[in-house]
Amino acid sequence: xxxxxxxxxxxxxxxxxxAVDLAVAEHEIVxxxxxxxxxxSTLLRTVAGLQGLDCGRVFLDGRDLDGVPTHRRGVxxxxxxxxxxxxxxxxxxxxxxLRMHGAARAEQDARVRELLDLxxxxxxxxxxxxxxxxxxxxxxxxxxxxxxxxxxxxxxxxLGQLDRSLRERLVVELRDLFGRLGxxxxxxxxxxxxxxxxxxxxxxxxDGRIAQSGTPLEVWQRxxxxxxxxxxxxxxxxxxxxxxxxxxxxxxxxxxxxGSPQGPGTLLVRPAGVGLVGPSEGLRCTVSARTFRGTHVAxxxxxxxxxxxxxxxxxxAAPEPGDQVGVVFDAAEVVVLGGPCAA
Numbered sequence: 001x002x003x004x005x006x007x008x009x010x011x012x013x014x015x016x017x018x019a020v021d022l023a024v025a026e027h028e029i030v031x032x033x034x035x036x037x038x039x040x041s042t043l044l045r046t047v048a049g050l051q052g053l054d055c056g057r058v059f060l061d062g063r064d065l066d067g068v069p070t071h072r073r074g075v076x077x078x079x080x081x082x083x084x085x086x087x088x089x090x091x092x093x094x095x096x097x098l099r100m101h102g103a104a105r106a107e108q109d110a111r112v113r114e115l116l117d118l119x120x121x122x123x124x125x126x127x128x129x130x131x132x133x134x135x136x137x138x139x140x141x142x143x144x145x146x147x148x149x150x151x152x153x154x155x156x157x158x159l160g161q162l163d164r165s166l167r168e169r170l171v172v173e174l175r176d177l178f179g180r181l182g183x184x185x186x187x188x189x190x191x192x193x194x195x196x197x198x199x200x201x202x203x204x205x206x207d208g209r210i211a212q213s214g215t216p217l218e219v220w221q222r223x224x225x226x227x228x229x230x231x232x233x234x235x236x237x238x239x240x241x242x243x244x245x246x247x248x249x250x251x252x253x254x255x256x257x258x259g260s261p262q263g264p265g266t267l268l269v270r271p272a273g274v275g276l277v278g279p280s281e282g283l284r285c286t287v288s289a290r291t292f293r294g295t296h297v298a299x300x301x302x303x304x305x306x307x308x309x310x311x312x313x314x315x316x317a318a319p320e321p322g323d324q325v326g327v328v329f330d331a332a333e334v335v336v337l338g339g340p341c342a343a
Contacts, residue, residue, distance in 0.1 A: 001026040001184055002047065002152055006056035009042050009208075016042040018208035019056065024152075029178055029185040031195035034205035035231065040188045043205070044154055047186065049073050061151060071100070076150035078141050078158055084129045090116070090140050091125030097148035115143035118177065135170060142174070146183065153178075155187035159194060171197045192232060196220065204228050225338045229268045235310055236274065240267035242336055250306045251283055255331035266337040271298065273333020274311035276319065282326035285309065287319045301327065 002024040009017040017039050024030050032040040045051035047058055049070040058065045065073055076097075084093050094115060095108040103111070116124050119139040129137060138159065145153055158174075159167040175198050178185055189195050195202050196216040204212045204219065212224035223229040226237050240247040240254070241264050247254050249267055256267070275282075276299065285301040288308070297318040301309040309327065319325055 001028075001061055002186065003059040004043075004047070004056065005059070007043070007046055007053055007058060008055035009039075009046060009051060010054050015208045017046065017053075017056075020208070020210060022203065022210065022213075024184060024186055026184055027182050029175065029183075029187070029198060029200045030203060031187045031189055031199035031201075032203045032205060033189065033192060033195050033231070034211075035190070037207075038205040039208040040205050041156060042208075044156055044186065044188045047152075048075055048077055048154055074151045076145035076148065076153040077156075078145040078153070079156045084137060084141055084144070086129060088129070089125065090121070090127045090129060090132070093129060093140055094125070094144050094147050096144060101148050111147055115147060118180075119143055119173075138170065146181070151184065153183050153185050155185065155189075157189055158187065159189075159191070167191070167194060168197075174198060204231060206231075222335055223268065223337060226266050226268075229335075229337060234268055234270060235308075236269040236271065237337070238267055238307055239340070240265060240336070242267075245331070247334075247336070251303060251309070251327075251329075254329045254334060256334050256336055257331055260336040261338075264340065266340060268335040268337055269309075269329060270333040270335070271310045271312035273330040274301070274309055275328045275330060276311055276313060276317075277326040277328055279324040279326050282328040285325055285327050287321050287323045287325060289321055290318050301325070303327070 004020055004022040007017050007020040008015060020043065032043060034040045042051060046053060049065065049068060060073065085096065091112045094112045098108045098111060112125055116122060119142065121136060121139055129140065132140065159170055171194050187198065199216060201213060202216050202219045203210055206227055212219055212228050220232065223232060229237055238249050238251065240249045242256055242260055242262050245256055245258055247256050247267055254267065283303055285303045287299060288302045289300040291298040296312045297315050299311040299313055299318055301311060303309060
């Protein structure tokens, strides 16, 4: 439904978007991830018509959007700060887009009731927006964007101002809501957990380009390169030379999955693949620190004359800082990445 072809935007000679090609299917939820300055917000603003292109095209339902103003593009917008109208009550905010499209008052009232019921705010139409909690404001901003039935809904850090527990609850509700409505969504976020929980497809951006695109499972299991792996929070990344089902690395010879690319490259070992054993076995390491992560403990390890390692283990089994341990590696948690290692 949405297609970008060679989309390029330059600021002071620097490409914020660099010949980006992207397609979003009808009813698909696509989340764009990336560090600050990667171009993800510029991408969203370009589709919305808030930022002009220096080169390339944007199509919606096969229609070239060149020169089409934002309010005529048939897209809904929701920003991080919600931007609700403080002088209007909840119903007035939700009905705003409908009024702009000339909907009759009865149609406005019915749509407002329908959407507020849908997001768990029945009877809230006459409430002042200033009296709403952060989560309630987020829901009102969302249904305001949905009210005119846009062909495409675009979200810019939609849950960024909410606390983590509320974000985790609302992201599940959002995915369920979009599924029931059949909404096509293009969202920008810096929160990996939010993107992976919400999206059918994740797009990771770097320096104005798409570094990887795939389902959340594909991106998580097989990062395209060192940049994507480190952006996802994986630190066990080293240069390696693969021969058969083994790789020579600074940590010694490691097993790799069958069919891995051969020759020089970059190796990722997920923390779950770093097994802790007795200090007389495997790679000898000293525990430098440990960090509680809720579901597990991240154990930080310092091998002798090799890069640091991170292991994931249950709380009760976590060794103490200063302990000596051995490390063995699980091939199922080893990924041979594309491109050379930058380290």
